[in-house]
Amino acid sequence: MKKPLLDEKRMGALLLFPSLITILVIAIWPVLRSFWISLHDVRLNNPTKTQVHADYGINLEKFSEVYPVLKRNLDAAAGEAEPDVKQELTALKERAEKVNGRLMNDPDIARKLEQVDELLLEGDPVPEELRTATLTKETADEIMADLKEIRDVLSRLAEEKKLKDDTLSGLGRGLSESVIEPNFVGLGYYVKLIKDKRMWDALENTFVFTVISVSLELILGLAIAIFINRKFFGRGMVRAAVLVPWAIPTVISALMWKFMFDGQNGIVAKWFETIGLVSDMGELLTTKFGSMFAIIFADVWKTTPFMALLLLAGLQTIPRSLYEAADVDGASKLRQFIHITLPMLKSTILVALLFRTLDAFRIFDLVYVLTGGGPANATETISIYAYKTMFAQMNFGEGSALSVVVFLCVALISGVFVKLLGADLISDGRGK
Amino acid sequence: MQKRTGILFYPGMILLLAVLLFPLLWQFVASIKPPSELFGDEAFRFYTSNPSLENYELVFTLRPFATYMWNSTVVAVLTTVYCIVIASFAAFAIARLHFPGKSLVLGLVLAVSMFPQIATIAPIFMFMDSVDLTNSWIGLVIPYTTFALPLAIWNLTTFYRKIPADLEEAAKIDGATIMQTFWKVFFPLAVPGTFTTAILVFIAAWNEFLFALTINTEEAWKTVPVGIALFQGQFTVPWGEIAAASVIVTIPLVIMVLIFQRRIIDGITSGAVKE
Numbered sequence: 282m283k284k285p286l287l288d289e290k291r292m293g294a295l296l297l298f299p300s301l302i303t304i305l306v307i308a309i310w311p312v313l314r315s316f317w318i319s320l321h322d323v324r325l326n327n328p329t330k331t332q333v334h335a336d337y338g339i340n341l342e343k344f345s346e347v348y349p350v351l352k353r354n355l356d357a358a359a360g361e362a363e364p365d366v367k368q369e370l371t372a373l374k375e376r377a378e379k380v381n382g383r384l385m386n387d388p389d390i391a392r393k394l395e396q397v398d399e400l401l402l403e404g405d406p407v408p409e410e411l412r413t414a415t416l417t418k419e420t421a422d423e424i425m426a427d428l429k430e431i432r433d434v435l436s437r438l439a440e441e442k443k444l445k446d447d448t449l450s451g452l453g454r455g456l457s458e459s460v461i462e463p464n465f466v467g468l469g470y471y472v473k474l475i476k477d478k479r480m481w482d483a484l485e486n487t488f489v490f491t492v493i494s495v496s497l498e499l500i501l502g503l504a505i506a507i508f509i510n511r512k513f514f515g516r517g518m519v520r521a522a523v524l525v526p527w528a529i530p531t532v533i534s535a536l537m538w539k540f541m542f543d544g545q546n547g548i549v550a551k552w553f554e555t556i557g558l559v560s561d562m563g564e565l566l567t568t569k570f571g572s573m574f575a576i577i578f579a580d581v582w583k584t585t586p587f588m589a590l591l592l593l594a595g596l597q598t599i600p601r602s603l604y605e606a607a608d609v610d611g612a613s614k615l616r617q618f619i620h621i622t623l624p625m626l627k628s629t630i631l632v633a634l635l636f637r638t639l640d641a642f643r644i645f646d647l648v649y650v651l652t653g654g655g656p657a658n659a660t661e662t663i664s665i666y667a668y669k670t671m672f673a674q675m676n677f678g679e680g681s682a683l684s685v686v687v688f689l690c691v692a693l694i695s696g697v698f699v700k701l702l703g704a705d706l707i708s709d710g711r712g713k
Numbered sequence: 714m715q716k717r718t719g720i721l722f723y724p725g726m727i728l729l730l731a732v733l734l735f736p737l738l739w740q741f742v743a744s745i746k747p748p749s750e751l752f753g754d755e756a757f758r759f760y761t762s763n764p765s766l767e768n769y770e771l772v773f774t775l776r777p778f779a780t781y782m783w784n785s786t787v788v789a790v791l792t793t794v795y796c797i798v799i800a801s802f803a804a805f806a807i808a809r810l811h812f813p814g815k816s817l818v819l820g821l822v823l824a825v826s827m828f829p830q831i832a833t834i835a836p837i838f839m840f841m842d843s844v845d846l847t848n849s850w851i852g853l854v855i856p857y858t859t860f861a862l863p864l865a866i867w868n869l870t871t872f873y874r875k876i877p878a879d880l881e882e883a884a885k886i887d888g889a890t891i892m893q894t895f896w897k898v899f900f901p902l903a904v905p906g907t908f909t910t911a912i913l914v915f916i917a918a919w920n921e922f923l924f925a926l927t928i929n930t931e932e933a934w935k936t937v938p939v940g941i942a943l944f945q946g947q948f949t950v951p952w953g954e955i956a957a958a959s960v961i962v963t964i965p966l967v968i969m970v971l972i973f974q975r976r977i978i979d980g981i982t983s984g985a986v987k988e
Contacts, residue, residue, distance in 0.1 A: 292891045293812035300803035300866060301818070307858045308825045311833035318835055325839075332839075409843065508725065521974040522730055525737065528966045528977075530920035532938035533959045537736045540743065540952050546756035548739060586733065587981065594982035643829040646922040650942050664831045671835055672927055681835045688832040695827050 312688060319471075319682035322464040326675040329461045337421030338461040339384065339414050342407045345397045347459065351452040352377060358449060366443050373431050377456070380427050383420065390414045413461065421460060428457035470682035480683065482658060483666040484690075489573065490662065491641040494580045498637060499630070501581065502588030507622075509589070510596045523586040531583065535650035538579040542566055542651075569659035572652045576660055580647055584640075588633055595629030596622070628702060635698040639691055663687050737963060744768050744956035751952050768957035777932055778958060781940035784929070788853045788936060789918040793911050795854065796861040797869075801907065804869030805895050809881060819870070826863035830923050833859060838927055848934040856924045861914045868913060871983040872906025873899060909980040912973055916966070937962055 317333065324330040329340055352374060359370040385391045393411050400407050416424070435453035438444050474480045509519060526534065541549035544563030554562045564571040599622065607617045623630075645664040648654060654661035654669070661669075664687055671680030743751060745764040750756070772778045807815055837856050838847075846852035876899060884894045900907075925936040935943070941958045944951055970977065 289810045289891065290812040293806040293810040293815075296802040296806035296810075297818060299799040300862060301821075303799065303858055303862055304821065304825050307837075307855060307862075308828055308833060311836040311859075312828060314836035315832050318839075505729065508729075511722075513722065513726070517974060519726065519730065520978065521971045522733055524970045524974060524977060525963075525967055526733055528916055528970050529959075529963050530922070530938045532920075532922050532942045533962060534736070536941065536955050536959060537740050540955070541736065541739060546752050546952075548757050551757055582733075582736070590978055591982055594978070639827050639829075643831065645831065646938070646942075649922075649926075664829065667831050668834075668923070668927075671838075677835050677839070684829070684832040684835065687829045691827060691829050691832075695824070 315681045315688070316685050318677055319679075319685050320465060320467055321678050322466050323677040323681075324675055325677060329458060330464055334461050334463050335465065336463060337416045337418055339390070339416055339421075339424070340412065340459045340461055341390070341393055341397045341414055342401070342412045343455065343459040344384070345394055345401060347452055347455045348377065348381060351449070351456055354449055354452060358444060361445075362443070366438065369434060369438065373434055376427050376431055380424050383424060387414075416460075421462070425457070425460050425462075428453075428460060432457040464678075466678065470679045473679070474682055474686065479658065479661075479666065480663070480686070483661050483663045484686075486573070486660060487642060487644070487662040487664075490577060490580075490644065490660075491638060494577045494584075495634065495637050495641050497577070497581050498585045498588045499634065501585045502592055502633075503630075505585065505589040506592035506596055510593055520590070523589060525586075526583045527587040527590075531646045532650050534583050535579060535647045538575065538582070539566070539651050542575050566652060567656050569656065572656060572660045576648055576651055579651060580641070580644070583647075584637065588637060591633045592626065592629060595626045599625045631698060631702050635695065635702070638694055638698070642691060642694060643687065663690070737967075740956045740959050740963075743952060744960045746953065748953055752949075768953040769961070771954050772958050772961070776940070776944065776954070776958075778940065778961070780933055781935055781937045782961075784850065784934060785919055785937040787850050788857070788925075789915050791850065791854045792857040792861050792918040793915045796858060796865045796914055797907060797911050800862060800865035800869050800910075801900065801903075802895075803866050804873050805899055807866070808870050808873035809894075809899065810891070822863045822866050826860065826867065828859065830859070834923065834927060837924070841928055847928050848931045849929075850934075852928050853921075853925055853936070856928065857918050857921060860921075861918055864917060865910050865914050868910040868980055868983060869903070869906060872903050872910070875906075876902050905976070909973070909976040912969065912977060913980045916969075919966075 321333045322330055323333060328343060355370050355374040355377070359367045359374070362370060384394065393414055397407055397411050400411070432450075432453040435444075435450040439447055439450040444450070505523075509516075509523075513519075538549075541547045542565045544550060544561075544566060547562065547565070550559070550562040550565050553559045553565065559565060559571060565575050566572055603621050603625075604617055607621060612620070643664055644662055645668065648660055648662055648665055649668070652660045654665045663683065667680050667683035667687060670676050670683055674680075742759060742761065745766070745768070746755075746761045747763050747765050747767065750758070750761055750763070755761075803818075806812075807819055833856070841847045841852045841855075846855070880898050880902070881894060884898050889897065920938060921936070922938045922942070925939045926942075929935055929939070937958075941955060941962070944955050944958070
C-alpha cells in the first residue's frame with residue numbers, strides 16, 4: 282500500500298481550513314474589532330470620524346471643496362468691507378494660503394490634492410484612498426492652530442454683524458473640520474456606561490425577561506414533553522404542529538402578537554380584559570408591566586414547543602425499565618419524577634437552558650417589532666439599546682461598547698453553564 | 714412512551730394545539746377580512762361574511778413583496794449551499810480523522826455559535842459599507858455565515874459520528890485515500906443528515922432579521938422579515954396586509970415542517986441529547 286500524500290493530520294487541517302478561516306474572518310475578527318471600535322469616538326454622521334484614526338490626518342476631499350470657495354469669498358468680502366475688517370480678512374486669507382502651502386509642501390499630499398481637485402471639478406466621486414492623507418502631529422498642530430484662528434475670527438466677525446451673511450463663518454468651520462484627529466478615547470465609553478442609568482435599566486430588563494421567560498419555558502416545556510411522551514392517535518401531526526411556532530420567523534410572530542395585543546382591536550387583549558388579567562385592553566402595550574408581560578408571553582408561545590421537543594428527545598432516552606423497577610418498589614409518580622426523570626434529564630436540561638438563556642439574553646427582533654423597546658424604554662433590552670445607539674444616533678463607538686457589554690454577559694453566562702456541564706458538551710463522542 | 718392515554722388526554726391535547734395554533738388561525742381570518750371588519754365591533758368576530766383576497770393582492774401590487782421573497786430565497790439558498798459544503802469537510806475531519814486540537818476546534822465552533830449578533834454588527838456594517846456591499850445579496854450571505862456555519866458544523870459532526878467505524882476501516886484496507894473515503898463512503902451515507910442540516914440552516918437564514926435590517930436598507934434589497942416588519946400605513950397599521958403577507962410566508966414553512974417533521978426534530982435535538 283503506498284503511503285498517502287497527506288497524512289491524517291495534514292488532511293484534517295486542510296479540510297478544516299475553509300471553515301476555520303471563515304469563522305475567524307466573519308466572527309472572531311468582528312468581535313475583536315468591536316472592542317477596538319469601542320475605544321474610539323467613531324460616528325458615521327461626522328465625516329472626520331467615520332473610521333478609527335490612530336494618526337492625525339486631513340480630509341482632502343473636504344479641504345479642496347472648501348478652500349477655494351473660502352479664498353474667493355474672503356476676497357469678495359474684503360473688497361466691500363470697512364478698512365479694519367478688510368485688514369482682518371486679508372490676514373485670514375494669507376493664513377489660509379499658508380495652510381495650503383504647508384500641505385502642498387508634501388509631494389504626496391500635493392499629488393493627491395491635485396487629483397481630488399480634478400475629480401471634484403468633473404463631479405466624480407473621490408475614491409477612498411484619495412480622500413484622506415496622514416499628517417505628522419507637528420504639521421497637524423500647526424494647521425489646526427491656523428484653521429482654528431480662521432474659524433474663530435470669522436465667527437466673531439459674523440457675530441458682530443460685520444459680514445454680509447453667515448457663509449464665511451460656515452466655510453471657516455468647514456475648513457477647520459477637515460483636520461482629522463486621532464479619536465482614541467480609551468475606556469471612556471465604559472466609564473460613561475457604568476454611570477449610565479439607561480444601560481442598567483436595559484440590563485435589568487434583559488435579565489428580567491431572560492429569567493422569567495426561560496423558567497416558564499422550562500416548566501411548561503417539561504410538562505408538555507411528559508404529556509406527549511406516549512403513543513397516541515395523531516402523534517406526528519401534533520409534533521408538526523408543535524414545530525410551527527418555532528419555524529415561523531420571529532418577526533412574523535411578533536407582528537401576530539402585536540395585532541392580538543392591540544389596545545383597540547386585539548382579541549387577546551380583549552380576552553385578558555374579560556378574565557380580569559388586565560383592567561383595560563390598552564394596558565398591554567402601553568404600560569411598563571403590560572409590555573414586559575406581552576413580550577414574555579409572545580416569547581413563551583414561540584419557544585416553549587422547541588424546549589418541549591428537546592426535553593421529549595431526552596425523555597425517550599431514559600430506559601423504561603427504571604420506571605418499571607420503581608413501580609415494583611412502590612415509588613409514587615412524583616418520586617419517580619424527582620429520582621429518575623430529573624437526574625437522567627440533567628444534561629439535556631442544562632444544554633437546553635444554556636441555548637435558551639443565551640438566545641433570550643441576545644433578544645432583539647421580537648422586542649424591536651413588538652414594542653420597539655417602549656413604552657418609555659420599559660422593554661428596552663441591551664441589544665436594542667446598542668442598536669439604537671449605533672444606527673439611530675450613528676454613534677458606533679458607544680454602541681460598540683454596549684455590544685461588548687452584551688458579549689461579556691453572554692460569555693459569563695456560557696462560562697457558568699459550561700462549568701456545570703463539564704466536558705460533556707464537546708466530548709468527542711468516541712470514548713463511549 | 715408506552716403510557717396509555719387517559720380520559721383527560723385528548724381534551725388536554727386539543728387545548729394545547731388550540732393555544733399553539735390560534736395565532737395562525739387568527740392571522741388567516743384577518744387576512745381575508747375586509748379592512749372595515751378589522752376594526753371596531755367586528756374586530757373580534759371569528760368569521761367574515763365578506764371574505765376577500767384584496768389584502769393578498771395589495772401585498773403584491775402596493776408593496777414589492779415578490780421582491781422581498783426573491784431576496785430571501787436567494788440569500789437563504791446561497792448561505793445554505795456555501796455553509797453546507799465547507800461544513801461537510803470540517804465535520805468529516807472532526808468526526809473521523811485523528812489529529813490534535815480537535816476538541817479545541819469544536820469548542821471554538823460552539824463558542825462562536827454563542828456570540829451575540831449585535832457584537833459583530835458594527836465592524837461588519839462598516840466593512841460592507843466601505844466595499845459597497847450594502848444592499849446586495851452577498852452583503853447578507855457573508856454575515857449570515859456567523860450563525861449558519863457553526864450550526865452546520867455542529868449538526869453535521871453529530872451525523873458523521875453516527876456512521877459505523879467498520880466502513881471506515883474497510884475503505885482503508887481497500888486502499889482508499891482519505892478523500893476517497895469521504896466522497897465514496899461517508900458523504901453518501903450522510904446525505905440524510907446533510908439534508909436535515911440544510912433545512913435548519915435554511916430556516917435560520919430565512920428568518921434572520923438584524924443583519925438584514927441594517928445592511929440591506931433599500932426597498933429592492935430587503936428580505937421578507939424586514940420588509941413585513943417595516944410595512945407602513947399612512948394613518949393606521951395595515952394589519953390586513955401584514956396578515957396576508959404573514960400567511961404567504963407561513964404556508965411554505967408549515968408545509969416544510971409537516972413533510973420533514975421527523976428530520977427537523979432529529980436535527981434540533983441531535984446536538985443537545987446524548988444517546
